[in-house]
Amino acid sequence: MSLEELMETLPAYARDLKLNFSSLKQQPDLNEQQTWGTIVAATIASRNAELTQSVLAEAATHLSGPALEAAKGAAAIMGMNNVYYRFLHLTSNANYKTIPARLRMNVIRTHGIDPVDFELWCAAVSAINGCAACVDSHEKVVRDKGMSEEAVLAAIRLAAVIHGLATVLDAESVRAPQPVSV
């Protein structure tokens, strides 16, 4: 199903999310790569198969090959880092921060696209995954690289709405039980 068709299946109670997504796709604060990379990364982080399938298909028409790979890479690496570094900041044992992480995260260096875009996607995924330290540090990095607060918020709005959409689609897929043959 195309993304447009999928959005048409949304129930009435999710009208706000549907409309938010439709306007956020066209917001002027992020360029096309930033917008669609955020959508891809946020979708993967939101863990709904249907949405992931539709978004990836649609995003391929808006993003270059490397940019699409990089957005997926951001969601992948933050899927790991958001857990690890959240632990480091949640625990009151400060010693853990002094022990080497020994986790490969070379995609952060080798993604090959504009670093500010990659960092923005990391920030968006961190917002979804709920790692306070990651949110803080990635927000600082993109602001230091010249991104405006409005642009950062545009990405976070997108991530928030995507996450909401994923939960709706999860709920809707449960509501229709499989017919049982007697």
Next chain:
Amino acid sequence: MLGVGEKFPSYSLTATVGIERDPSTAFKTITDLEYSGKWKVYFFWPKDFTFVCPTEIAGFGKLNKQFLERDAQLLGGSIDSEWVHHAWRNNHPDLKNLPFPMLADIKRELCGQLGILDPASGVAQRATFIVDPDGVIQFVYVTAGAVGRNPEEVLRVLDALQSDELCPCNWHKGEPTLQVA
């Protein structure tokens, strides 16, 4: 002996890359500029046709895929000629399908510059170097006599070298942010 932080020397050597009879395909000239952008794992042994070496070399061969996945090229070498390497690979079942080149440092220039020529025997010591994509040595591992190397240890070190904390997630308030290229 060259150490961590020093540049791996320039070289241009004939390498044995196959066991077929045709020298135009079994041999290849390899220089330090080959495999640009990759890590290199060079390991040298004293003499072809001896006993510890095939086990180690085959051991590295078994891990070749894992090295490749980490963007690292394995390169073996000794001061034997490319024909001796060729004969040895044809002669020893464990070496027939070796997936990486054997450098022939017959003039002993590379081993000399690396500082790994054994003063008593005049042949290379059992030395391993991990070299980063900028040509800088990041790990040196040498064993004496007949003590074989542990290729898994070399892989472990390569992993550790490549596991930089590149994420600003470990940034602490008040510290300058990481410079990610």
